[in-house]
Amino acid sequence: MLKVAIYDDEFIVIEGLRKMVDWSKYGMEVVGTAKDGNSALELFYTERPDIIFTDIRMPGIDGLELVSKVLKEAPETKCIVFSGFNEFEYVKKALKLGVLDYMQKPITIPMIEEALQKIVFQIKKDNEVTELRSRWDENRQELLEKATLELMLGNKEIEAKWRECFGEGEAGQIIGTTVIAYSGKSFPIDNNDDYKVVPVWNGSTHLLVFFHLKEKLELFSNQLIIWTEREEVTIGSGQTYERITDLTKSYREALHALRYGRFLDSKGWTRFEDVGTNDKIPENLSAQEEAVLFYMRTGDKEGLLDQLTKYIQWIDLKKLNPDIIESELLKLVYLGLEVVKETGEDIKQSGYYPQKEIREQTTKDEMIEWLFRQMEMMFDLINGSKKTNKHKAVEKAKKYIESHYNLDITLQEVANVVDMNPNYFSLLFKEEIGLTYIKYLTKYRMEQAKIMLKEGRKISDVSEEVGYLTYRHFSEVFKKYTGMTPKQYKIQND
Known part of the structure; x- marks a missing residue:
C-alpha cells in the first residue's frame, strides 16, 4: 500500500479527506495527519509517506517550504498542494518545486480522485522508467x-x-x-x-x-x-x-x-x-602443461602421474601427426628440465640428450612410456634435492629475514640470497618451516613489535621499525596477530 499524509490547519479538511475518499481503491492508506508545518515535517521523517497532500498556508513552516524540504530529502515523493487563495505566484513556486498538482479550495471529492488517478499513473510511469534503467544497467554490466x-x-x-x-x-x-x-x-x-x-x-x-x-x-x-x-x-x-x-x-x-x-x-x-617464476619457461603454456609443472614443483607424484595422463588425452584430442607429437612431448621434457634447474641441478651437464632419446622410440606408445619415465626421473631428482638443500637454505634465509625484517624485503630478494628460484624456494620454505615466507616474516615482525611496545616505545616508531609504511596497516596486522590493538597491548603491558 502507498502511504499518504495530509497536512492542513483546518480540522474539517483533514477529516473530510480522510473519511470521504476511498483510499484503498487506489492502493493507498492514510498514515498520518498534521495541523502545522513543524508537525508535518516530523511526521514525514517518521512515516516516510509516498504521497503528501498539504495546504500552503500553515502555522510554523508553510506548505511550500515543507515541500522543498521533503523533495530535497526524498525527490520521489508525490506532493499535491492546495490553497484558499487564487494566487499565481503560489502556483508558479509550487510547480517550480516539482509538485505533481495544485488545487484551489474548496476541494471536492472529484478533484481529489482526479489527482489520485494522476498520481497512480505517474507512479506507474516512474516504476517503468526505473525498471528499464535497472535492466539497462544490468545488461550493460x-x-x-x-x-x-x-x-x-x-x-x-x-x-x-x-x-x-x-x-x-x-x-x-x-x-x-x-x-x-x-x-x-x-x-x-x-x-x-x-x-x-x-x-x-x-x-x-x-x-x-x-x-x-x-x-x-x-x-x-x-x-x-x-x-x-x-x-x-x-x-x-x-x-x-x-x-x-x-x-x-x-x-x-x-x-x-x-x-x-x-x-x-x-x-x-x-x-x-x-x-616467482622461471624466466626460461614460456608464458603461453597450456593449462595442461602448467599443471604438470605445478605437481613437479609441489612434490605431488600422484598428481603428476594423473596430470600426465590428462596431458596425453589432450594430445590425442588434437589429432596431431607423429612429428608434432614428438615435438610436444619433447617440449614438456625441456620444461621439466627447467624446473629441475630451479633446485640447482642440471641434468644436461651429465650428458643427457632427450632429443636423441625420443627419436629412438618408434611408436606413439613407446614415446608416451618414455615421457612418463623422464618426468618421474626428474620428479625424483627434484625431491632428492629438496632433502639435501632444504635445511641449509632455509636456515640461511631465516637469518637474512631476521636481520632485514625492518626493510621491505621481497621473496625474490631472499631467494637470491640462497641462490634459488623464488618459486622453488617458496615451496621449500613452507615445507620446512610450516609457514609461508610472508607469514613467517609477519610473525617475526609482530614478535619484535611486542618486545618494543613492552619497552615503552612509541607506536608510530615501532610501526616503522618493524617495516610497515603506514600505522593503519601495522595496527590491523598487529590486532589480527595478538587480538588487540598496539595501544591496548601497550597499556596492558605498562
Missing part, C-alpha cells in the same frame, strides 16, 4: 563483464566494444590494470576515485579486474590487505600493467599465484611477485 573476460583471454577485437561498455570517458583515464583471482563467492570492494573494479567468472574461478585511475596504488593494496585479514579468503594477484591489451598477462599470473597460494597456505594474499 553483464556486457562489460563478458567483454572484460574476452580481453583477458586475448581477444583484441573486443576492445572497442569493451570501451563502449566501460565508458569512453573513464576508459581514457585508465593508467593500469591488475587481475585478482580468489576463492570465495563475494568481495567487499567497491568502485571509488582510485579504481573501477569489474567482477568476472571464467567458468571455474572468480576474478576481479582492477582498472586503476590514479598512479598511487596504496588504496588498492590496503583494500586487499583488509579483505584477506578480515575474511577467510585466498587470493592471487597478477602484476599491474599499463596497457589494456596486457590484461591477459596479469590474468595468467593471477591464476598462477592463486594456485600456489592454495598449496602454500589455505588463506591470505599471494602475489605473483612473491611466488
